[in-house]
Amino acid sequence: MNVFDRAYDDPVRVLDEDGTVVGDVPDLDEDALVGIYRDMRLARHFDGRAVSLQRQGRMGTYPPLSGQEGAQIGSATALAEDDWIVPSYREHGAAFVHGLPPEKTLLYWMGHGDGARAPDDVNVFPIAVPIASHVPHAVGGAWASKLRGEDDVFVCYFGDGATSEGDFHEACNFAGVFDTPTLLFCNNNQWAISVPRERQTRSATLAGKAEAYGFDGVQVDGMDPLAVYAVTAAALEKARNPPESRLRPTLIEAVQYRFGAHTTADDPTVYRDDDEVERWRRKDPIPRLERYLRAEGILDDDRVDAIEAEVETRVADAIEAAESAPRPEPRALFEHAYAELPTELEAQHAELTALREERGDAAFLGE
Amino acid sequence: MSDTQNLTLVQAVRDGLHTELRADDDVVVMGQDVGKNGGVFRATEGLHEEFGGDRVVDTPLAESAIVGCAVGMAAMGMRPVPEIQFSGFMYPGYDQIVSHMARFRARSRGRFTLPMTLRAPYGGGIRAPEHHSESKEAFYAHEAGLKVVIPSTPYDTKGLLAASIRDPDPVIFLEPKLIYRAFREEVPEEPYTVPIGEATTRRAGDDVAVFTYGAMTRPTLEAAEALAEDGIECEVLDLRTISPLDREAIVDAFERTGRAAVVHEAPRTAGLAAEITAILQEEALLYQEAPIERITGFDVPYPLYALEDYYLPSATRIEEGIREAAEFEP
Numbered sequence: 001m002n003v004f005d006r007a008y009d010d011p012v013r014v015l016d017e018d019g020t021v022v023g024d025v026p027d028l029d030e031d032a033l034v035g036i037y038r039d040m041r042l043a044r045h046f047d048g049r050a051v052s053l054q055r056q057g058r059m060g061t062y063p064p065l066s067g068q069e070g071a072q073i074g075s076a077t078a079l080a081e082d083d084w085i086v087p088s089y090r091e092h093g094a095a096f097v098h099g100l101p102p103e104k105t106l107l108y109w110m111g112h113g114d115g116a117r118a119p120d121d122v123n124v125f126p127i128a129v130p131i132a133s134h135v136p137h138a139v140g141g142a143w144a145s146k147l148r149g150e151d152d153v154f155v156c157y158f159g160d161g162a163t164s165e166g167d168f169h170e171a172c173n174f175a176g177v178f179d180t181p182t183l184l185f186c187n188n189n190q191w192a193i194s195v196p197r198e199r200q201t202r203s204a205t206l207a208g209k210a211e212a213y214g215f216d217g218v219q220v221d222g223m224d225p226l227a228v229y230a231v232t233a234a235a236l237e238k239a240r241n242p243p244e245s246r247l248r249p250t251l252i253e254a255v256q257y258r259f260g261a262h263t264t265a266d267d268p269t270v271y272r273d274d275d276e277v278e279r280w281r282r283k284d285p286i287p288r289l290e291r292y293l294r295a296e297g298i299l300d301d302d303r304v305d306a307i308e309a310e311v312e313t314r315v316a317d318a319i320e321a322a323e324s325a326p327r328p329e330p331r332a333l334f335e336h337a338y339a340e341l342p343t344e345l346e347a348q349h350a351e352l353t354a355l356r357e358e359r360g361d362a363a364f365l366g367e
Numbered sequence: 368m369s370d371t372q373n374l375t376l377v378q379a380v381r382d383g384l385h386t387e388l389r390a391d392d393d394v395v396v397m398g399q400d401v402g403k404n405g406g407v408f409r410a411t412e413g414l415h416e417e418f419g420g421d422r423v424v425d426t427p428l429a430e431s432a433i434v435g436c437a438v439g440m441a442a443m444g445m446r447p448v449p450e451i452q453f454s455g456f457m458y459p460g461y462d463q464i465v466s467h468m469a470r471f472r473a474r475s476r477g478r479f480t481l482p483m484t485l486r487a488p489y490g491g492g493i494r495a496p497e498h499h500s501e502s503k504e505a506f507y508a509h510e511a512g513l514k515v516v517i518p519s520t521p522y523d524t525k526g527l528l529a530a531s532i533r534d535p536d537p538v539i540f541l542e543p544k545l546i547y548r549a550f551r552e553e554v555p556e557e558p559y560t561v562p563i564g565e566a567t568t569r570r571a572g573d574d575v576a577v578f579t580y581g582a583m584t585r586p587t588l589e590a591a592e593a594l595a596e597d598g599i600e601c602e603v604l605d606l607r608t609i610s611p612l613d614r615e616a617i618v619d620a621f622e623r624t625g626r627a628a629v630v631h632e633a634p635r636t637a638g639l640a641a642e643i644t645a646i647l648q649e650e651a652l653l654y655q656e657a658p659i660e661r662i663t664g665f666d667v668p669y670p671l672y673a674l675e676d677y678y679l680p681s682a683t684r685i686e687e688g689i690r691e692a693a694e695f696e697p
Contacts, residue, residue: 086439117476125442126474130466136432137467140439147395147421147445156438160472166459170432177427195585336473339480339535342564342611 003214004250008208011255014226017283021289030298034307036077036225037293040069040286042311043093046102047260050109060110062324063090067223069260070285071187072096072157073351075254078236079155084123085163086138086156088131090187094157095124102315106322112296113332114325123152124326132158132165134313135184138242139171142180142239146248153239154184155232161192163209164200175249176213179339181239183232184210184251187222190280194271197220214267222254223283226292257283330356369473369582375379377547379521380410380486382667384448386558388418391446397424398450400432403637408488408547413495417541430460434485438467441483446472446532454489454541461506468537469512474476484531488544489517490582490632491679494672501631501669502581507539508610508642514538515565515610519584521552523607526561536562543582566613568620572600575693576620578643579630583680587630599693609639611695617643625656626692632679635663657695 014023026035047066053059067070068090076085076097085091085098092105099122108115108127116126125141128134138156145152162168164185175182186206190197203209210217216238220231233248242248257280261268268277292298334341334349341349347356353365373381377601387394396411397417402425405412411509415423426433430451437447451457457464464485471577472480491500507515510588516522516531516538524542569584570591579587585603591601602620627647629640639663645661662680670678 021653057385113474113476116474117478120478126471126479128467130462133435133466135441136435137442139432140436140440140441141443143436144440144445145442164669167431167462170427170429171435173427173429174432174436178424299391302538336475338514339472344611344614 003231004218004238004246006218008205008217008219011221012227012231013221013224014230015224015288015292017288018296019288021292023227024230025148026226028229032077033293033298036073036229037075037222037286037289037299038307038311039077039093039097040225040289042071042096044286045311046092046096046315047319049319050106051260051264053319056293061263061265063263064088064258064260065093067257067280067284068187068189070094070225071222071228071254071256074225075155075185075232078229078232079153080213082103082123082152083236084125084138084141084154086125086134086141086154087127088134088158088162088303089127089129090159091157098122098124100124102318103140103321106318107325110322112325112328114328119258130172132162132167132170134158135162135168135171136174138184139175139178139180139182142175142182143178146178146180151240153181153183153236155185157185157187158191160186160188160190160197160200160206161195162186163206170258172209172213172249172251176215176247179242179247180249183235183239183250185232186251186253187256189256191258191262191268192344193262193266205253207221207251210251213249215249215251217251217253219253219255223254223288225285225289228254235328243246369555369557371553371555373551374535374577374693375548375551376518376521376524376542377408377410377620379554380528380542381412381414381525382554383525383580384411384418384522386525387529388414388422390491390558393445395422395424395440395445395447395449396450397437399426399428399452400423401450408544410542411450412671430456431463431631434460434463437483438463438471438481441481441537442471442614446482446484448484448532451464451485451487453499454487455501456505457487457503463535464507464513464539467509467682469510469625472536477539480535481537482533482535483530484538484540486542488547490501490543490545490668491675492545493581494675497671500675502631503663504541504609505638507632508639511592512537513542513610514608516563516608517541517543517581518607519543519546519581519605521554522579526553526559527563527607533560534682538563541581545555545582546585561607564608564611564613566604566606566608566616568602569605570601570603572624574600574623574624575626575628575689576602576667577628577689578605578617578687579632580609581632583630583632586680586682587685589682590689591620593682593686599690601673601689611692612642614646617646621647621651625654626687626695628662628664630658630680630685630688632664635661636666636667638663656697657692660688660692666667690696
């Protein structure tokens with residue numbers, strides 16, 4: 001059966017909560033399987049450290065991703081290098097898989113603009129904060145790819161709340177009408193800050209919204225990385241080589257849970273109870289995949305320890321790199337507003353520079 | 368001397384799009400009714416036939432997606448030219464304009480630039496229904512990262528449109544629809560550009576500097592001729608670009624006259640006239656001989672058309688405003 005022909009409320013699954021195989025295991029070699037495990041561990045460890053940095057006053061507001069590693073790593077692992085990620089603001093894990101250095105993410109949340117600039121060979125768009133407003137960009141980018149006869153697929157990540165926004169609807173509609181190679185990846189983590197999934201829509205599933213746009217929608221257990229990988233790989237293949245009867249775009253609803261707060265400025269205990277969190281924690285994607293890989297003889301204690309050490313070093317290095325980045329020069333305020341600095345901005349920069357020279361940085365920074 | 372065509376302003380829009388579509392495969396025209404229908408004002412007539420539906424694209428009715436998809440295309444290096452059918456309908460796309468179109472370059476620290484040109488007919492005076500007559504250019508001039516261009520002649524329209532499409536930065540290109548067909552001008556057939564950010568002198572004079580743009584240029588020139596009969600000579604500067612403003616030309620004209628008026632059909636409060644007045648007091652206070660007159664639309668919602676002639680600055684209202692500036696004695 002084609003993976004897209006199932007009922008909208010019948011999620012694709014590969015491993016159950018205990019790591020037992022309940023579906024078709026995707027054809028991945030050992031390195032790839034261990035890679036998914038390692039990248040989930042990286043994202044989880046990064047997340048914990050990032051929350052601590054914020055608590056210690058070493059970083060600004062930060063949106064945690066714990067619980068959502070299966071969806072992020074499983075999907076990003078399926079991408080080709082030339083495919084594009086168009087993220088919202090919580091998909092650090094997916095971006096790391098696609099080549100974004102973790103210190104970039106830290107820098108961004110530490111308030112440095114350079115954090116939003118991925119290296120030139122990393123196909124990741126800058127973070128988009130206004131909900132769903134980036135979904136049209138992914139459709140436009142994919143449209144350009146199609147018009148130019150290129151092979152690149154654009155994967156756009158957004159949450160359950162985003163599906164209530166007009167931009168989500170408009171973008172899906174354009175994706176269908178112009179049959180763009182776009183993968184609309186909904187991280188349904190059950191909560192849009194304090195508003196539960198049921199309050200977003202009376203639609204039984206989010207995947208089912210695809211029906212209205214004429215393309216496929218599919219639900220997947222978003223805390224089952226192998227299922228997410230499988231469904232993403234199928235959607236990418238369809239975007240590149242659609243069979244006659246199907247359109248290129250796919251709406252994937254990855255059902256999952258955010259273990260932590262919406263951001264470090266949020267207190268989720270106000271709107272959801274601990275029992276609910278505990279129920280979802282039993283679906284944690286990391287121990288689930290670990291149990292499977294151990295049962296298959298792919299992972300053992302030594303290998304897990306080595307991965308843990310590797311991940312800790314990588315995050316520690318990223319923190320050191322981000323924290324040792326100097327405060328950007330004030331010129332950076334002006335230099336990228338336009339391709340060429342307009343005369344008036346040159347004058348405003350000169351005004352700032354003159355006052356800095358006269359009164360020193362203390363006049364601005366209160367140091 | 369190249370061949371020319373005698374074109375109206377809207378025909379010059381069409382000719383400018385045609386020239387750029389032919390010159391660069393990355394140029395894509397997109398919007399509601401721009402394809403087979405040729406645009407509700409005929410600004411894209413025949414382009415769909417010549418360049419096909421992939422390059423002159425009829426889109427669904429969705430302003431935010433028209434702008435937002437153009438952002439994605441432009442980030443990939445294409446040069447989309449989205450059209451919003453009337454500027455009064457830009458608001459559903461406003462979030463895309465200010466949150467992304469204006470900021471993408473800065474957000475990505477220069478990795479992505481958006482060479483896109485968002486066209487829309489704007490302004491009043493055509494007896495149109497509600498929401499079809501607004502002048503909200505100040506919204507866009509206020510937004511860092513955008514350039515805002517408003518032509519007033521067929522020649523400038525073709526040249527400024529070409530310059531906008533070729534510009535690495537996003538441009539809001541507002542077309543004064545009142546004068547889409549008001550007059551004709553010789554327009555070269557070959558491609559050319561008129562630089563963004565440069566005002567031009569439409570009439571020379573030593574007594575009062577008058578700053579205007581778009582559809583207000585013609586009644587302003589009419590007022591200037593009437594004043595000349597009374598011995599008041601106006602220098603009329605057509606700004607052509609309102610962001611970035613040609614501050615040098617504005618200050619220079621003021622320093623030569625010491626008196627100024629600003630004419631626009633947009634409402635007065637926080638409009639371009641306020642900005643120009645502020646520039647003059649910052650840069651040329653000691654040249655000032657009279658209060659700077661603002662001759663503008665009123666601070667009211669744009670009326671239905673039975674009253675629009677009272678709302679829009681007429682040649683007579685402009686004449687009287689300039690006269691105030693000219694005749695003021697301390």
